Amino acid sequence: MLVxxxxxxxIPHRCSSLPTKFKKLLVPGRIQHILCTGNLCTKESYDYLKxxxxxxxxxxxxxxxxxxxxEQKVVTVGQFRIGLSHGHQVxxxxxxxxxxxIQRQLDVDILISGHTHKFEAYEHENKFYINPGSATGxxxxxxxxxxxxxxxMDIQSSTVVTYVYQLVGDEVKVERIEFKKN
Amino acid sequence: MPMTPQLxxxxxxxxxxxxxxxxxKSQAFQMKRCLDKAKLMDGLKHASTMLGExxxxxxxxxxxxxxxxxxxxxxxxLELYLLDEFQKGxxxxxxxxxxxxxxxxxxxLYLLITVGLVxxxxxxxxxxxxxxxxxxMCRGVQHPLRGLFLRNYLLQCTRNxxxxxxxxxNESEGTVRDSIDFVLMNxxxxxxxxxxxxxxxxxxxxxxxxxxxxxxxxxxxxxxVRLSQLETxxxxxxxxxxxxxILEQVVSCRxxxxxxYLMECIIQxxxxxxxxxxxxxxxxxxxxxxxxxNVKNIIISLIDRLATYSQRADDTxxxxxxxxxxxxxxxDQVAAIIQCRQEMPLEDVxxxxxxLVNLAQKxxxxxxxxxxxxxxxxxxIFQKLNLDRVDYTxxxxxxxxxxxxxxxxxxxxxxxxxxxxxxxxxxxxxxxxGRKSLAAYLVANALDNETLIxxxxxxxxxxxxxxxxxxDQSDQPTAEEDPEDFAEExxxxxxxxxxxxxxxxxxxxxxxxxxxxHFGAGGNKRIxxxxxxxxxxxxxxxxxxxxxxxxxxxxxKKCQKIFQFCHxxxxxxxxxxxxxxxxxxxxxxAVAVGLMDFENHETVAYEFMSQAxxxxxxxxxxxxxxxAAITLIVATFExxxxxxxxxxxxLRTQCALAAxxxxxxxxxxxxxxxxxxxxxxxxxxxxxxxxxxDGKRVLECLKKGVxxxxxxxxxxxxxxxxxxxxxHYIYFYEKGNDQVTVVMLSxxxxxxxxxxxxxxxxxETEQINKHFSNTLEHLRxxxxxxxxxxxxxxxxxx
Numbered sequence: 001m002l003v004x005x006x007x008x009x010x011i012p013h014r015c016s017s018l019p020t021k022f023k024k025l026l027v028p029g030r031i032q033h034i035l036c037t038g039n040l041c042t043k044e045s046y047d048y049l050k051x052x053x054x055x056x057x058x059x060x061x062x063x064x065x066x067x068x069x070x071e072q073k074v075v076t077v078g079q080f081r082i083g084l085s086h087g088h089q090v091x092x093x094x095x096x097x098x099x100x101x102i103q104r105q106l107d108v109d110i111l112i113s114g115h116t117h118k119f120e121a122y123e124h125e126n127k128f129y130i131n132p133g134s135a136t137g138x139x140x141x142x143x144x145x146x147x148x149x150x151x152x153m154d155i156q157s158s159t160v161v162t163y164v165y166q167l168v169g170d171e172v173k174v175e176r177i178e179f180k181k182n
Numbered sequence: 183m184p185m186t187p188q189l190x191x192x193x194x195x196x197x198x199x200x201x202x203x204x205x206x207k208s209q210a211f212q213m214k215r216c217l218d219k220a221k222l223m224d225g226l227k228h229a230s231t232m233l234g235e236x237x238x239x240x241x242x243x244x245x246x247x248x249x250x251x252x253x254x255x256x257x258x259x260l261e262l263y264l265l266d267e268f269q270k271g272x273x274x275x276x277x278x279x280x281x282x283x284x285x286x287x288x289x290x291l292y293l294l295i296t297v298g299l300v301x302x303x304x305x306x307x308x309x310x311x312x313x314x315x316x317x318x319m320c321r322g323v324q325h326p327l328r329g330l331f332l333r334n335y336l337l338q339c340t341r342n343x344x345x346x347x348x349x350x351x352n353e354s355e356g357t358v359r360d361s362i363d364f365v366l367m368n369x370x371x372x373x374x375x376x377x378x379x380x381x382x383x384x385x386x387x388x389x390x391x392x393x394x395x396x397x398x399x400x401x402x403x404x405x406x407v408r409l410s411q412l413e414t415x416x417x418x419x420x421x422x423x424x425x426x427x428i429l430e431q432v433v434s435c436r437x438x439x440x441x442x443y444l445m446e447c448i449i450q451x452x453x454x455x456x457x458x459x460x461x462x463x464x465x466x467x468x469x470x471x472x473x474x475x476n477v478k479n480i481i482i483s484l485i486d487r488l489a490t491y492s493q494r495a496d497d498t499x500x501x502x503x504x505x506x507x508x509x510x511x512x513x514d515q516v517a518a519i520i521q522c523r524q525e526m527p528l529e530d531v532x533x534x535x536x537x538l539v540n541l542a543q544k545x546x547x548x549x550x551x552x553x554x555x556x557x558x559x560x561x562x563i564f565q566k567l568n569l570d571r572v573d574y575t576x577x578x579x580x581x582x583x584x585x586x587x588x589x590x591x592x593x594x595x596x597x598x599x600x601x602x603x604x605x606x607x608x609x610x611x612x613x614x615x616g617r618k619s620l621a622a623y624l625v626a627n628a629l630d631n632e633t634l635i636x637x638x639x640x641x642x643x644x645x646x647x648x649x650x651x652x653x654d655q656s657d658q659p660t661a662e663e664d665p666e667d668f669a670e671e672x673x674x675x676x677x678x679x680x681x682x683x684x685x686x687x688x689x690x691x692x693x694x695x696x697x698x699x700h701f702g703a704g705g706n707k708r709i710x711x712x713x714x715x716x717x718x719x720x721x722x723x724x725x726x727x728x729x730x731x732x733x734x735x736x737x738x739k740k741c742q743k744i745f746q747f748c749h750x751x752x753x754x755x756x757x758x759x760x761x762x763x764x765x766x767x768x769x770x771x772a773v774a775v776g777l778m779d780f781e782n783h784e785t786v787a788y789e790f791m792s793q794a795x796x797x798x799x800x801x802x803x804x805x806x807x808x809x810a811a812i813t814l815i816v817a818t819f820e821x822x823x824x825x826x827x828x829x830x831x832x833l834r835t836q837c838a839l840a841a842x843x844x845x846x847x848x849x850x851x852x853x854x855x856x857x858x859x860x861x862x863x864x865x866x867x868x869x870x871x872x873x874x875x876d877g878k879r880v881l882e883c884l885k886k887g888v889x890x891x892x893x894x895x896x897x898x899x900x901x902x903x904x905x906x907x908x909x910h911y912i913y914f915y916e917k918g919n920d921q922v923t924v925v926m927l928s929x930x931x932x933x934x935x936x937x938x939x940x941x942x943x944x945x946e947t948e949q950i951n952k953h954f955s956n957t958l959e960h961l962r963x964x965x966x967x968x969x970x971x972x973x974x975x976x977x978x979x980x
Contacts, residue, residue, distance in 0.1 A: 012677040
């Protein structure tokens with residue numbers, strides 16, 4: 001089961017479009033679910049995601065136009081409960097212990113958040129945390145070195161293999177991380 | 183006598199054809215029998231009778247053709263017999279003369295041609311004279327249908343015997359010149375017959391006649407094919423003899439059907455190398471064609487062919503020869519044609535310009551000036567007609583749109599399109615919808631190709647060109663545009679702004695200023711889409727200047743100017759009655775300025791934060807929006823380390839105050855708990871960039887949170903808040919806040935355990951339970967693992 005995880009596109013406020021090399025990789029029909037951390041910011045990007053897969057979940061980022069996206073969402077894929085939240089509401093931003101608070105509240109195996117525009121994937125107290133970064137490499141005043149990235153999760157029963165795609169210079173680099181549920 | 187039933191025209195034709203074919207069959211049989219017995223004269227008689235069927239006036243062209251095919255097939259036998267006789271030396275004396283006395287003219291001439299062919303094949307020195315003779319004699323049949331087929335027979339028979347040498351050893355054998363004369367004469371006569379068909383019969387049958395003419399056109403065209411098959415017809419002969427001969431007939435016949443077909447034929451049948459060298463002649467003739475001829479299609483056909491030819495040519499030997507000024511010739515001649523043909527509709531005139539641009543793009547892709555020339559011509563044409571704006575739905579507008587899109591699609595580079603001086607002026611001839619549509623097309627093209635616009639002048643030019651998207655227009659319809667379409671269109675513009683970019687910071691600043699000028703005049707509906715991208719680009723520029731501070735001594739002033747620029751821009755959004763967006767933009771700006779180190783950047787950061795606060799206090803009234811906004815303000819402030827105590831203190835206080843003044847108790851509780859972080863991980867100049875770690879103030883916040891929760895009437899909400907607060911307590915305990923004690927944790931846990939059972943059994947309670955048990959799980963694992971330094975949970979009562 002393939003799940004695309006991405007967010008913080010910030011189109012058109014901070015970027016004009018997804019990197020061409022990413023667009024070429026994202027082909028409709030291969031992905032079952034899309035989990036978006038938010039800050040699309042407009043309907044165009046949402047419609048684009050809908051062309052890649054019919055099951056699209058979006059949570060509200062601080063710059064999203066659509067006020068109807070929920071602040072948080074829990075989605076079950078295979079044996080995993082996956083929590084989704086943009087992360088601008090979590091103080092301090094990106095702090096693992098603060099994120100753990102959300103994980104406990106939502107009671108999820110995997111917590112996905114964004115906002116920092118920095119890719120993260122780590123285990124913490126037997127739970128898995130993913131930040132897909134910014135798919136467009138959008139500007140963030142707190143970080144002068146943003147690398148465009150997105151994540152693809154391959155969920156098979158109690159194992160999730162996470163592939164992170166990063167655009168370093170002009171090349172797409174892929175890394176693989178595995179997480180098993182206890 | 184019985185009356186024969188009435189037959190339909192189709193059945194009538196079938197019947198006549200059948201009858202004729204039966205006679206042909208029987209006469210052919212007889213002819214062959216006589217020839218087998220070497221009875222030539224009798225054979226000839228039967229042949230003549232058979233050929234008599236071709237004298238009919240009753241058959242349609244289609245049926246006549248079938249009959250003709252059947253008969254000429256049979257004539258092959260006669261030809262072979264005679265050839266055989268001649269080759270065996272059994273010459274039949276004066277056969278040529280003999281045959282001329284046979285019966286009626288149609289059979290006579292067919293026999294003459296057949297016999298003549300045999301003579302030519304066996305006596306090459308008779309060739310020239312015989313060919314001349316035969317083509318002349320066919321004049322005897324002036325009936326169009328019969329004449330066309332007769333001359334076709336002549337052409338087909340002589341297919342392989344036409345002399346094809348430049349010079350002959352024996353003059354009487356003929357040269358290619360004789361063949362040319364032969365075919366040109368045959369062509370001219372056939373064309374005259376073909377044209378005469380137009381005027382035969384009643385005017386109400388015109389449509390049928392024209393259809394029949396169409397069916398027969400290939401008979402005439404075959405003459406041109408034959409000319410093209412003569413190998414020794416080189417460019418010189420083509421230019422001096424062949425083409426003038428053909429064109430003279432075509433122009434002088436003054437028949438639209440013939441002219442349209444034959445001009446096409448010339449283009450298709452002769453090689454492109456010839457066309458390239460005879461363009462002036464050909465195009466001049468186009469100007470003289472009958473009014474009913476669609477000259478536009480002929481020219482487009484020729485241009486397309488030559489364009490394909492030039493693209494196909496790889497090696498230096500082929501391709502457009504440098505002495506052929508292809509574009510100039512077409513440009514001049516097309517102008518002459520337009521001049522001559524005053525009745526040509528305007529959209530056709532524009533179509534011709536389209537074909538000229540296509541020519542320029544395909545054959546001379548580097549010559550931007552050629553394209554500009556065509557655009558200038560179009561502008562002049564419009565000016566002469568005193569044309570105002572063209573309606574979007576009109577054919578002229580459609581053709582003009584085609585014209586304007588070609589350079590965009592071919593260059594795939596908006597900067598190259600900008601080099602076309604006449605592009606913007608020509609665009610003005612569209613009405614509002616046309617201009618807007620083209621503007622959107624230009625922007626989309628730039629986005630697809632990721633074309634950067636790197637100078638302020640170019641940015642100015644582009645934004646002026648696409649002004650229907652950027653600003654209200656004087657000829658804009660008053661009806662409201664569909665909001666979704668509008669949002670999409672403005673989104674396109676917003677994305678485009680990121681392409682207005684230079685790597686040179688000073689240039690980039692000029693670009694942003696220019697953009698601001700244009701977009702700022704777009705009105706309240708547009709600026710919410712277009713100003714934010716400018717602001718973010720400006721923030722990024724500030725970081726650029728910061729990075730280059732060793733190279734630019736003015737960097738501080740420039741940074742200050744940039745933040746002033748942003749402040750003004752965001753204020754413009756506030757004036758347009760927006761609140762949430764400007765608030766967020768100010769917060770982002772505050773973070774950015776906080777990281778700058780130019781003089782008085784702290785003051786600017788404070789200003790941005792105050793602006794955000796003002797918006798929060800004055801403009802945001804919805805309680806959900808308020809909680810979101812204050813959380814964002816607190817979260818942003820937590821990240822900033824640039825404030826001295828003088829500024830940090832009032833901001834901290836404001837945050838805590840605002841949180842505690844939120845309307846709903848749960849919101850207050852959560853707000854206050856969030857503020858606790860300001861006193862722990864917040865940084866200021868006073869703490870020298872280190873985390874403040876004011877444990878006492880943190881605890882105060884948390885205790886306040888507990889107090890507020892206790893005031894909540896809904897027990898479910900209360901317990902939920904307690905569990906959340908418990909987690910906050912744990913967070914700060916684990917971060918090392920010594921003010922938070924294990925006793926406090928135990929107490930809170932106890933309280934939760936008390937209240938939990940009192941809750942109604944429902945999904946919400948389930949979730950709270952889960953939350954609580956997860957929290958306890960976490961504590962348990964910490965208790966059991968001894969590696970956490972100084973964070974012992976000893977004494978904790980779960």
